[in-house]
Amino acid sequence: MRLDISDYLNHRLDWNLLRTYLVIVQERNMSRAAARLHVTQPAVSQALKRLEETLGRTLIQRRGSQFEPTAAGQEVYRIAGDIYGHIARLETELDDKTDDITGTIRFMSVSRIDSPVYDEFLAEFHRAYPRIDLQIEVMRSSDVISSLLQKTATAGLSLCRNPIEKLERHCFLRQRYAIFCGRHHRLFGRSGLTMDDLLAENFVSFTSDQIGDSLSPLAVFRDQRGFTGRIVASSPSLDEVRRLIFAGFGIGCLPQHIVRDDLAQQRLWRLPPDDGLMDVDIHLLWHRERKMNAADHAFLDSMQRYMQRYSLLERLG
Structure with missing residues (x-):
């Protein structure tokens, strides 16, 4: 059954709560939602509480690290998206x-x-x-x-x-991804490396580098090749992933054309395989x-x- 919130929209609902809720669902995280909205995390949590109280429905379910909208929450998200x-x-x-x-x-x-x-x-x-x-x-x-x-x-x-x-x-754009390490990593400057030399290394990843997400082929590659290292750092930002790789947190994948200057300045080091991993469009x-x-x-x-x-x-x- 579709959620009917027309009375609330007409008389009782603060539309700013809907905007906040849109961002909460998109970010799947209160801290990231607060940063994107330029407010405090308690303010975001309070806005969600007010919206749930106004509608009389639970909109978000939390089970440990899981953060998902309920059926009512999905309907409110759809309506809020239409409104905005x-x-x-x-x-x-x-x-x-x-x-x-x-x-x-x-x-x-x-x-x-x-x-x-x-x-x-x-x-x-x-x-x-x-x-x-x-x-x-x-x-x-x-x-x-x-x-x-x-x-x-x-x-x-x-x-x-x-x-x-x-x-x-x-x-x-068609970007070719390859594996790199930074100047502070133990593999930096070493030649003659093979894929077997990388399997136990810790990884820096993108937050979208998860099964089913936009960069999941990188996760599939690691799984298929038998990588056993942990993901020790991650970010949604390419520049921050690049920075973490340079700092030696672990090896990681980056578009080849983005790091040409880093290779020339010996900030990063190219690792196997020589032909890179895959194209990402x-x-x-x-x-x-x-x-x-x-x-x-x-x-x-x-x-x-x-x-x-x-x-x-x-x-x-």
Whole structure:
């Protein structure tokens, strides 16, 4: 049965509680939700408590480290996403009434998009459309996809291993991942290493490097090759994973083109296998059914045309 909260929305519910709840579910963690909202963790916990009391439903279940929405919580999340999607589209409706191409592009992206083609596209787009404002928000792949499904953003750059029914998907970058260690690691500078030399080493990983998540092929690789070391450090940020590898916490996987300067400066050391592990694609994504204004169309059309000028290899520089 669907949860009917129309009376609360009309008379009793603070809409800020819904916004907080959206972030709680997306982060699956109170501390991360508080950091993203720029408030304290007790404030986030209190907001969840107030929402649950107002609706008379338990929305989140906690069992040890498990943090999942209940059936009612999933329904509230769906409704809250629809509400904020409509709010975000108010500006789209108003922009369509103007004569000039103006407006604001909301663009979501994973961290560290390292591509000279991307940089030049942004420069060319701004020259062509100086009255269009651009807001870029950096977040995890799962949150990029969630925002696009809620129709709160024009488009995004994200990992997306499998097609999603409502999202248009075009490969923008193909990144080759390889294994590296840092200057402070015992394997740094050693030549003639084999995969067997790595199996017992501890690992630094991405938080999306879990079975079923966007970088799960890296976890599958470790499992299939028989790695026995622990994951001793992790982060959703590529730059922080790179920093932890450099600091010697463990070995880890990074895109080859991102660390070219680190290798030249001997901050990082390349480990077997010599041909790397696998290719991981970053896709340009947008919602097929989201109403687009002139600014949205100009941005997407320009980016796709610019992408067509260059091969995937050229986009990596």
